[in-house]
Amino acid sequence: MSKKKKNMEKTRPDRLTEILRLWASRYSQPLERLSADRLIGRIEEFLSEKPGARKKKRKSGRRWDHEVIERIITQGSRVLDLGCGSGELLERLIRQKGIRGQGIEIDPEKVCECVARGVSVFQADLDKGLPGWPDNSFDFVILEKTLQTVHEPVKVLSEMIRVGKWGIVSFPNFGYWHVRLELGLGGKMPVIESLPYPWYATPNIHLCSLEDFMAWAGEARVEIIESHVLSHGEVRPLREDDNLFAEEVLFVVQGNP
Amino acid sequence: MEHPPAKVERKAQGAKKRAVKGPEHKASVGWTHPERVRLVTEACPFYLEAGGSIAPVDVEYETYGKLNAAKDNAILIVHALSGDAHVAGWDAEVNKRGRKWRIRKPGWWDDMVGPGEPLDTERYFLICSNVLGSCYGTTGPIDLDPRTGRPYGLRFPLVTVGDWVRLQALLLDHLGIDRIYAVIGGSLAGQQALEWALAFPDRVENAIILASSARLSPQGLAFNAVARHAILSDPNFNNGDYYGRSAPAEGLAAARMLGHITYLSDEAMYRKFGRRLQGKSAPEFSFGIEFEVESYLAYQGKSFVERFDANSYLYITRAMDYYDAARNWGGGELTAACSRINSRIMVVSFSSDWLYPPKECEELALAICRNGKPVTYVMVPSDYGHDAFLVETEALGDLVRNFLARGRDK
Numbered sequence: 001m002s003k004k005k006k007n008m009e010k011t012r013p014d015r016l017t018e019i020l021r022l023w024a025s026r027y028s029q030p031l032e033r034l035s036a037d038r039l040i041g042r043i044e045e046f047l048s049e050k051p052g053a054r055k056k057k058r059k060s061g062r063r064w065d066h067e068v069i070e071r072i073i074t075q076g077s078r079v080l081d082l083g084c085g086s087g088e089l090l091e092r093l094i095r096q097k098g099i100r101g102q103g104i105e106i107d108p109e110k111v112c113e114c115v116a117r118g119v120s121v122f123q124a125d126l127d128k129g130l131p132g133w134p135d136n137s138f139d140f141v142i143l144e145k146t147l148q149t150v151h152e153p154v155k156v157l158s159e160m161i162r163v164g165k166w167g168i169v170s171f172p173n174f175g176y177w178h179v180r181l182e183l184g185l186g187g188k189m190p191v192i193e194s195l196p197y198p199w200y201a202t203p204n205i206h207l208c209s210l211e212d213f214m215a216w217a218g219e220a221r222v223e224i225i226e227s228h229v230l231s232h233g234e235v236r237p238l239r240e241d242d243n244l245f246a247e248e249v250l251f252v253v254q255g256n257p
Numbered sequence: 258m259e260h261p262p263a264k265v266e267r268k269a270q271g272a273k274k275r276a277v278k279g280p281e282h283k284a285s286v287g288w289t290h291p292e293r294v295r296l297v298t299e300a301c302p303f304y305l306e307a308g309g310s311i312a313p314v315d316v317e318y319e320t321y322g323k324l325n326a327a328k329d330n331a332i333l334i335v336h337a338l339s340g341d342a343h344v345a346g347w348d349a350e351v352n353k354r355g356r357k358w359r360i361r362k363p364g365w366w367d368d369m370v371g372p373g374e375p376l377d378t379e380r381y382f383l384i385c386s387n388v389l390g391s392c393y394g395t396t397g398p399i400d401l402d403p404r405t406g407r408p409y410g411l412r413f414p415l416v417t418v419g420d421w422v423r424l425q426a427l428l429l430d431h432l433g434i435d436r437i438y439a440v441i442g443g444s445l446a447g448q449q450a451l452e453w454a455l456a457f458p459d460r461v462e463n464a465i466i467l468a469s470s471a472r473l474s475p476q477g478l479a480f481n482a483v484a485r486h487a488i489l490s491d492p493n494f495n496n497g498d499y500y501g502r503s504a505p506a507e508g509l510a511a512a513r514m515l516g517h518i519t520y521l522s523d524e525a526m527y528r529k530f531g532r533r534l535q536g537k538s539a540p541e542f543s544f545g546i547e548f549e550v551e552s553y554l555a556y557q558g559k560s561f562v563e564r565f566d567a568n569s570y571l572y573i574t575r576a577m578d579y580y581d582a583a584r585n586w587g588g589g590e591l592t593a594a595c596s597r598i599n600s601r602i603m604v605v606s607f608s609s610d611w612l613y614p615p616k617e618c619e620e621l622a623l624a625i626c627r628n629g630k631p632v633t634y635v636m637v638p639s640d641y642g643h644d645a646f647l648v649e650t651e652a653l654g655d656l657v658r659n660f661l662a663r664g665r666d667k
Contacts, residue, residue: 078629102631111635115603115656118663120631122622132592137629 039177039244042232064235065144065170065250066092068228072168072252073097077139082126082160083146086110087119094119102138104130127151130159143169145248148204154216161222161255170250173229175209175243194230194247211243217253226252275368275650279347284371285363286321286346286378291354293317293394296427299403303389303424306417313403316428317394318342318386321370322378324434331434332376332661333425334366334385335442335449338516338573339565341393344385345370354394358564368650375654381438381661386428388449390416390572395424398568399500410568411497418445418580422452426460436460439661443467443646444613445573448580451621455586458599463664465657466604468646470617471582471591471624477612480519481574484512488567497568509567510558517557522609522642526550582621591624598625603633603660605653607645633660 066089073079076098081090084103087110093099103121105111114121127150141164143156148171150156160167172194173179182190189199197204208216210229217224227238229246238249278285297303297314304310319342324331334344345364351357370376376383387395390413398413405412429437440461442450447469454464473481491508493499521529530549534540537547546552587594602625606618615636622634637652639645646653 100629100631102626108636108638112652112656112659115633115635116659116663118659120601120633122626122632122634123636124619124634132623132627134627134629137627 038241042177042245043181064230065228065248068235068250069093069142069144069168070096072226073099073140076100078137079140079142080104080138080164081142081144082156083143083149084110084114084119084121087114087117087121089142089144090114090119091117126156126159129155130163133159133163135162136165138164139166140164141167143167145170145172147171148207150206153206153208154220157216157222158220161253165254166225167253167255168250169253170248171208171213172204172248173210173243173246174207175211176247177244178247180244192247209243210246210249213249213251217251221256223254223256224251225254277363278367278371280363282371284373285367286371288349289319289321289343289346289364290349291317291319291342291394294428294431296424296431303420303427305414306419307415309414311389311396311414314389314396314424315394315400316386316389316396316424318384318428319344319364320385320432321345321383322381324382324432328434329436329438330380331382331384331429331432331437333429333437333440333453334370334376334383335421335425335440335446335453336365336385336388337442337444337446338570338577339513339561340365340446341391342385342387342395343393344383356564358560366647366650369654369657375650375658375661376441377658384428384432384434386425388416388421388573389424390569390576392566392569397566398497398572399566408498408500410500411571413568413572415575416572417576418448418452419456419585421576422449422456425449425453426457429460436462439463439465439664441465441467441657442469444469444643445577445580447613448577448582451582452580452585454598454600454602455582455594458597461600463661464600464602465660466602466618466621467653468605468607468610468613468618468643469621470613471594471621472580472584473577474614474617477519478578480515480612481578484515484574485571487511487515488571491567494567497571499567504562505567506562509565509570510555510562512567512570513561513565514554514558517554519612520642520644522611522640524609524640525642525644528640529553591621592627595621595624595630596628598628598630601631601664603635603656605646605656606634606636607639607641607643607649608636609640610643610645612643 073093079093079099079101081103084090084105087103090101090103094101103114103119104124105121106125111121111123141160143160147153147169178192179190182188191198228250229238229242230248231245280287293315295313296316297312299312302310302312303314343364345367347363348359351359372379387393389395390397392399398409402409402412440450440453447466450464450466453461488505488508491505493503494505499505533549535546535549535552540547546555583589583591583594586597604618604622606615608615619634622632625632635656637649639649641648
């Protein structure tokens with residue numbers, strides 16, 4: 001490595017820190033101010049880490065939200081999985097929790113994979129809602145990393161709350177600092193672990209931040225009962241400044257009658 | 258737009274018909290022997306949904322594979338409008354029964370049935386019987402009416418999908434099978450499969466309903482009306498008493514030609530025939546056969562007349578018209594009707610089917626879903642129209658194989 005390049009790498013975090021300090025100080029929200037120092041710490045840590053080092057923190061190869069959902073769902077309950085993909089989660093829940101499961105999926109190939117797993121699956125477009133499905137006919141309705149891909153997210157959320165006693169919703173947090181940096185400073189659509197697609201090939205059309213979602217829940221009188229986040233490889237309960245630090249979030253929600 | 262054409266091409270290839278399996282092929286059921294049994298005698302007639310009764314009733318059926326000791330591996334295959342009990346393999350008794358059209362062709366679902374096929378004769382015991390009122394060995398209008406000693410003709414009573422299913426249940430009783438592992442059928446046979454799940458919820462573990470819905474659409478009723486009109490107005494029809502004389506061949510051929518239009522799709526016709534002329538480079542400006550599509554329909558009409566009875570066509574299309582699962586079991590409410598279902602259900606539709614369009618198949622699946630019962634609904638992308646359930650055996654085969662394989666660990 002040339003001397004010049006080495007110097008650049010050394011100075012880059014410092015310059016970036018300055019810029020960030022400036023950037024963060026321009027925001028007046030208390031949450032942002034509160035976490036400016038932590039954020040800068042994180043970024044410094046991130047820039048000094050070797051590529052890929054961060055990934056190692058979570059040992060299990062399974063999706064973190066699947067693990068959380070498996071903990072939440074009770075034995076023998078009725079579960080509807082909206083956008084169930086190839087049915088992995090339902091298959092596990094059927095096997096381990098003896099649930100009565102039903103999936104809904106739009107992609108015909110994934111629907112066939114569900115059939116191969118022995119998962120009951122209904123090929124349908126979530127954007128059309130669940131017409132005629134009775135209220136509260138499921139104990140849990142799961143909307144796992146699907147919300148941001150539908151055309152009518154509010155309609156889908158409302159239907160989730162209507163047909164289920166509890167809704168479980170997870171999505172990538174667009175307020176995550178890394179996303180903000182990619183777009184805010186990098187000037188490019190973020191391509192990170194939780195948002196792995198280039199702009200032209202992404203299924204994600206309605207991204208929101210954790211704050212956005214909470215604001216919607218407040219307006220829609222939807223109660224958030226339980227919250228979990230994935231933050232820097234760690235799964236933990238929601239903290240105050242997670243609009244910056246959570247990569248992905250998972251809420252258990254309930255409608256207010 | 259570079260991707261879509263490639264996809265269409267792949268799809269068309271995937272649906273390409275497999276080479277016909279000869280009787281010695283390892284995946285063929287080989288030579289088959291139709292069975293016939295008298296299930297109903299005059300002492301104990303078979304009562305019909307539309308009123309009246311009939312006796313005696315003989316039923317022709319075929320079986321493939323072996324019934325296991327626990328008697329829990331039986332699958333009932335049901336057939337559609339023009340089908341018969343000969344689902345797979347090669348009829349060893351072609352000459353004995355004068356069914357020469359079977360010489361060059363295996364059964365109607367040969368790609369799906371056999372050792373290692375989706376309906377695997379090494380695992381399952383498969384049964385198919387010919388429906389009441391048809392002309393392939395089960396009692397129908399062509400048979401002698403014991404009261405007159407002459408063929409029934411139009412004196413044959415009107416039969417329904419419900420009657421067919423109850424007669425199939427009698428056949429299972431006769432075979433000593435209490436509960437079937439599955440029932441599977443497409444089109445009109447899909448309605449029989451549904452009726453099985455509704456009428457005998459505890460005798461069916463799994464039901465597979467293909468290209469079918471809880472009732473025929475008004476458009477479907479209209480097609481059937483035209484088909485029957487062609488038969489009824491044929492000068493040879495003679496109020497159904499044409500046996501031993503000239504049959505109403507033109508009427509039946511026209512009915513079949515219309516049928517074939519409804520089984521295909523616009524896309525399928527473009528692919529199969531386009532606007533190509535039949536064996537000529539320039540039109541002749543006549544009313545003869547000019548286009549390939551005309552030649553195809555004429556051939557279908559003609560060959561059908563050799564193997565089907567016009568009266569049976571009337572009776573079976575009528576049964577198709579009347580079938581209404583919601584009315585029969587739910588006082589007009591399909592969701593209420595489906596509350597009876599205890600079986601695991603899979604409904605499969607095909608995107609270009611306009612006889613039983615995906616929307617109507619979905620409506621059926623939804624009605625089951627609304628009862629909180631597990632249901633699988635799949636729409637297979639295909640441009641083969643209604644025929645897809647017979648042609649798309651690769652896509653359908655995987656679904657059927659997998660659905661059946663996982664049916665026991667629910």
